[in-house]
């Protein structure tokens with residue numbers, strides 16, 4: 425594409441990274457800078473999400489965030505994604521946009537989205553172009569996915585390190601997560617290392633470079649805005665855009681809504697969430713990510729975030745119909761999670777979303 429036709433189009437950045445890696449934190453830092461007009465497409469797996477509100481709070485434009493909830497845009501919500509792009513293109517004709525950022529779910533497979541954006545026969549290509557894939561990698565949780573399989577060299581040719589996990593009888597959901605993790609790394613033009621403040625000794629660069637020798641690897645504090653794109657998109661040779669099979673096979677997402685009046689006990693809830701994230705249980709399943717809005721005794725509405733072995737509970741000022749928690753993982757059992765959650769609440773049982 426020559427420079428003049430590029431100048432007329434809006435660049436689209438795909439911001440991806442595994443569950444809880446720190447995508448929203450870095451996107452918000454970029455929006456708070458307020459340096460350019462950025463529209464955001466926010467995709468959530470759960471029916472109830474918090475990212476849309478978190479991002480909207482950092483966004484100067486009231487209409488600058490389009491939320492696509494309840495599914496991964498690379499599978500079920502592909503049609504919605506195209507509609508969202510079309511809406512932004514119309515907006516761009518009225519008031520120019522500098523950039524569109526698509527924040528994917530933490531389990532997204534970018535292949536189908538890249539296909540849409542790089543299809544020169546699609547009418548969208550007259551107005552948009554893909555300027556880069558930015559993948560956030562949490563160095564704290566890295567070994568959980570890196571050690572599950574053999575060294576992924578080169579990841580795209582060796583089944584993304586899932587062969588060993590498969591031979592060891594890993595559950596389909598875990599294989600899906602491993603594959604998503606490594607394909608997100610393989611598709612990256614830029615890899616941002618997150619949570620280095622929590623694990624300064626973690627050394628993940630060699631493994632990432634082995635999986636994707638073409639990407640630029642950068643350290644990125646939570647408050648650091650996204651780097652400027654590299655303007656040099658290349659995919660590793662042999663990397664298939666089409667994901668192998670249904671890429672979320674075996675992954676479970678459960679939303680538990682808590683009735684109004686139910687109050688969670690902060691210490692107990694934080695301890696429970698940490699335990700669920702760090703210990704795989706036959707009873708409740710394997711939890712990778714917890715987030716939602718909870719009503720905490722003595723504090724009111726709070727945003728709960730759980731990823732890796734970290735759980736944070738912070739004040740939440742927006743309104744919410746009823747407090748809820750989203751659990752993402754594999755082989756999750758709703759009844760067991762409900763019962764556990766009830767032990768961390770002062771009264772009232774959670775109800776199904």
Ligand SMILES: Nc1nc2c(ncn2[C@@H]2O[C@H](COP(=O)(O)OP(=O)(O)OP(=O)(O)O)[C@@H](O)[C@H]2O)c(=O)[nH]1
Nearest residue numbers: 443444445446447448449530618619645646729736
């Ligand atoms: N200490 C530390 N915490 C971080 C960093 N980046 C993100 N976090 C925290 O990690 C949690 C998850 O961060 P998010 O930005 O919501 O992650 P995400 O990738 O958008 O998560 P999902 O898309 O919802 O899976 C939040 O509690 C963040 O405050 C970091 O570099 N250091």
